[in-house]
Each structure stands twice: as C-alpha cells, then as structure tokens.
Amino acid sequence: MIADRIIEQGTLTTQDGRTAVEVRIPWYRALPGSCIAGARLTVDGVAAPEGSLRWTMNNRTFSFEELVDEAGQWWFPLDSAVLSGELPVPDRDAEHEVRVDLKLYIPYIITDHGVLHIEEHDTKTMKVAQR
Numbered sequence: 001m002i003a004d005r006i007i008e009q010g011t012l013t014t015q016d017g018r019t020a021v022e023v024r025i026p027w028y029r030a031l032p033g034s035c036i037a038g039a040r041l042t043v044d045g046v047a048a049p050e051g052s053l054r055w056t057m058n059n060r061t062f063s064f065e066e067l068v069d070e071a072g073q074w075w076f077p078l079d080s081a082v083l084s085g086e087l088p089v090p091d092r093d094a095e096h097e098v099r100v101d102l103k104l105y106i107p108y109i110i111t112d113h114g115v116l117h118i119e120e121h122d123t124k125t126m127k128v129a130q131r
Helices: none
Strands: 013-015 018-023 036-043 054-057 060-062 081-086 096-111 114-126
Touching: 018 036, 018 096, 036 081
Parallel strands: none
Antiparallel strands: 013 018, 018 081, 036 096, 054 060, 054 081, 096 114
16 A cells, blocks of 8 residues: 555664564554564565564564464554564675565455455665664
C-alpha cells in the first residue's frame, strides 16, 4: 500500500558480518507482531539467509518463528523496525542496492480466501551509514 517508503533512506548498517536496515510499515494502521509473516533482506542481489533474519521493534528482537504468536508487541505507523541478517557488506564507501520484501497479514480484513495477506517490496540505493 505504501511500498515506496518501506526502507528508511540512509539507515543501512553493517557490523561483524550482520547487516541491518530500518523499515516502516506499509500500512496505515498498527499491526501486532503476529501479523508480520516474514521478510527478506537483499543487498546488491545477495539475500541474507532466511534463518539469520531478525526483526527488532520496541527494543525487542525476534526471529520470524517467534513473531508467529507475538500479540503483545505492535508495529506502529510512526515507528521504524529493524530488519537484520547475516550478510557482509564489504565496501562501506560504495553505493549498495538494498531490497526489502515484507509479508503481512491484515487481521481485520477478511476476503473470500481468508485474512488479507499482502506482500510489499521496496528497493533503495544507499551507502553504509557512518556511526
């Protein structure tokens, strides 16, 4: 729905072989953690291994398996979450193509096929942020 704003420009970081980027919800209402069905992080065409992906929101970090039952933590439209994974970025000074794919369930919209499931994607070009 708001796919071109998923990736926060200038938030690409990398440390000890782990790469992260801040992401915004592509929806107009808050969603509980259990509605974040999955994500993918790709830098320069290389995807972080699925099992290494972590989702951080509200200062708590989850694997996607842990998010399945997470109803106590919510992702709000004004808050960024952090998607990270084991993915080394060798050249900190170069421009990198960063892609994020998100899968979300919208629990209050029921279709003929069940709860609404959306998949959104965003790609941005940026350098590794200097921190």
